Amino acid sequence: MSLPPACSATSTSELNDSVYELYNPGVESVLDVVFFHGLQSSHTSLPHLSTWISSGSHKEVWPQTWIPEEIPGARILSVKYDASIKKSAEHGRLDLYVTAESLMHNLINAKVGQHPWRPVILVGHSYGGLVIKQLCVHAHFSESLHLSDKQSLHRFLNSVRGISFYGTPHHGISSFFTPNGTKLKDASPLLDYVQLLCAESRRLHENFDALRLSYKWSIAGVGESRPTTFMLDAESENAVAVSREMIVVEASARYGDFTVELEDHISLCQPESRTSNTYIRLTSFLQSNKENRRIPDNLQTVPKMAMSLHSHLLVEVQNILRGGPAAVALCGMGGVGKTTLAKLLFNELCAEYEYTCFVSLKKNTKEIEEEVYSSMYHLGKQLTKRVKEWQLSDLRQKILLLVLDDMDNGSHVAFLQDIVSKNDCANSRYIVTSRNRDILNSLDSCVFDVKFLNPKSSTKLFMSYAFPYPTEPRPSLKEWVRKIVAKCDGLPLTLEVIGTYLKTKVSESIWIQCFQALDEAENVVSLDEKLWAKLRVSYDRLGSQEKN
Template identity: 25%
Template structure:
């Protein structure tokens, strides 16, 4: 992450020096800025070697962590200076630009550390990964799978009538991580025979944190296909009882780890009202099967080697037989044998090798020391190998995804905008940052690090796509991020570590707001209820680049204008008629989303000061007209169109699109 971050810093610094030269207002700053830029380039040149050594040398990890923190501090210093230049332009006067000399001393300390480590100082090269399909003959290979056999067995268990004293029957699918338990369960769940046999169906993702209230709520929302505002367990259970009473019900509980029988009994209690309730559970834990099952356990076996090879061919060769590359086929089969019959391991490495036709690269993966690192965990080894061979520009984007909870559906548009806010996407003379972000998402999908789930429209009418990460890939992202990313769902926490920089919080948001916010760069707050949240503590989050408030709040504090690093601001359910004028001091702001702010009737007159604004989304508000200064937003990409905005300022939109594109 540090290399990508420093690339962003260097780009920003170059712009700042150019800006100071053109304005003629900060000549004294140039020497300091140029020295800082030179130092950062030196740090950047060492990181490629450092990241390679991180795989094998634990001692380097501590140094990299410190380097990352210094890089963050450097970015803040340069950003402060850049902010002052922008402020000076807005106010049409000479700015007193902040002096970075104090931070420069810290950069000097890092230079001493660089010499002590004797790391290679060579320019990092970004490899373009291109699939060489020209080397492959167009002979289609069919992908074999044992899922169809397993599917029929599980369906037979589900649909059979069993003599039991209870109306609730539980089938447990047990298997190692990466075997395809969730895939098999999906096939069963969506089979027409199964759908026709049940009146109500629901799916809840469990993972490590088995919270009865959260899971009951998830079952309600899945069965009813809508959100549930209830928060108390007793009322949630009553609601679920009403939904299932006298019905035939199928519930899937995916990825269960909890071994407490009392929690299990409490969770299934509302299902006693159903006529018939079948529960399908997936787990890696044999003890869970013993506790939960009432019907025979289905143990998912390893994929046979010939089917693993077919799967490998499908992803590595695009479904075509590589008849002209006998050596690659030989090496590929040896790699497959190391994957231990685990489909996710095969898929991960095959997706990586789709971009490689060099025999040495294939051999390097076959002989990687990583295979000795995690005994009896072939899937995680394969994922680590794939990660370490990911292009440097893509790694921070992947790690950022681990800040969201497991099984969270990632919005493509939201993800790209958050990446832009963090500086992970650099502008290109040929492409917009949004276009580059789309390519990054597509590349993560091609490498099998994320899976496409669906295409849909956003609440403001634009096309979007949803993606998910496999649990093991999410675990990998968390491991590689070194505690920088954190997700809290229904969890109490006294304070955040200063190592955490990106946080997703669902419910109990007051706990986070009252704690340490100083080092946060991303803060996403969501809640299931309509409780009013007070945001005065946001003033502590001086380093924020991205802030998303999907909560009910009466007032946005005027101190929001002090968050001068902010690039992304998403406000949902804002309950005031106007935004605080200080929001127009956020000169770095690139994305502003105002959704379901029904009370909002106008925007600040100085909104045109936000010259870096790329996206302004207004959905379901009471805004009647846009301020005239809106036409100063020359970087704006587009505005929402159609019935989601009030048509009585359509003329303003036409003017803006004329001047701003």
């Protein structure tokens, strides 16, 4: 039943014992697609590749070479496990439960389903579809038992968007695998188990279908309409017989958005070309689910361009937080982008923490406490909008990511220290921002200075507000763009406010007046006062109705 060895020359990365990366887009992927192979009539070391070889004149592992052309941002993975029908000292001895448990651990290790807004699609052929179903059921019940990897299992189940089945026996299997069917010499316990499983497939299917409804997973499937030809060992040790069998009948394979194709059990997952129905069905399914991205409720709103402007510092701070110490502080004057960077860090890291909270600090400690109570999220969902339905002491030994924005006095420091003490968890992380380095030096934290933008980045940010793509400045305004950007001193907040104000202004005289006002603001000595003087440039030029 196994297919020929892989013929594609495309490199494959082994992430662990079971999970192989067929394609990595080289950037943050928009989708993870994981392939699960079926039973193998003899042991092969490459079932994760050989199952998925195209049947055309040019043999290639089509998930590895075709799908990236359709969805360049997708990461493609394939898993390998013992699925040999024949037994030996090493193979054909595992059962579905053991396989699912091991695969779940290895998929989490490969970061599948561990990103807050990256969808996961699972694709299974035959027995691989049963593995997927058992994998999901195992993850659900393990999460319910509050095991140590509960967070990872929760993230995985919530990241799955859909499952595509190729010839999977949801409701039993043909006589080929029944006691009265054709016998295989050295038939393995796995084959006996599949027979038992198919007899109890209704229970597995009911459990899985309940999960499908709960998590709103999309289901697609294709079934065979032609018998499959096999070379089989008969009763006699030396005899060889040719058998033609319908492996999975339509009634058993039908589930979800289902079609029957003019293929046998093996050719279902061996499309001849990119125009084959079995391939088009899958890519359409992937495209539709790629757009169905579930955004966690706790993500912070940041400007689209912020990631590129702060990319180097963002990576550096993330690496520090993941390796320790427990707290990181972002220091800089007002308007330099501390809050934006803190929000970016929060969005990138929040999926790794059970509890998350982003708070803009107030002067009054009681107000800060109320903000924490109403802004705390558990696994991406808000705990409550009502104050005091839980206590800070409830966070003890919970993995927490807390951001305190704009720390500027000793009471803020004391508040953070109180939470750290009550939380008492070595894996928790804290991010604070402040203009005051003396306050940050009183904390046991790694302090980063958030610097001004360089001229190139400043111009890029200003243009995104003043002239959103595809608009361009008139020739007479280009010189004023350069001069006004220079007067903004690399401060993102000033660039945003002035750029937004000038967005609808086409008169050169208005740009000249704006430049002159910014130039006058240079006379202010204090950096903070200079910032506010420049921000007032746009406000002072609004009409009374616009100000109100």
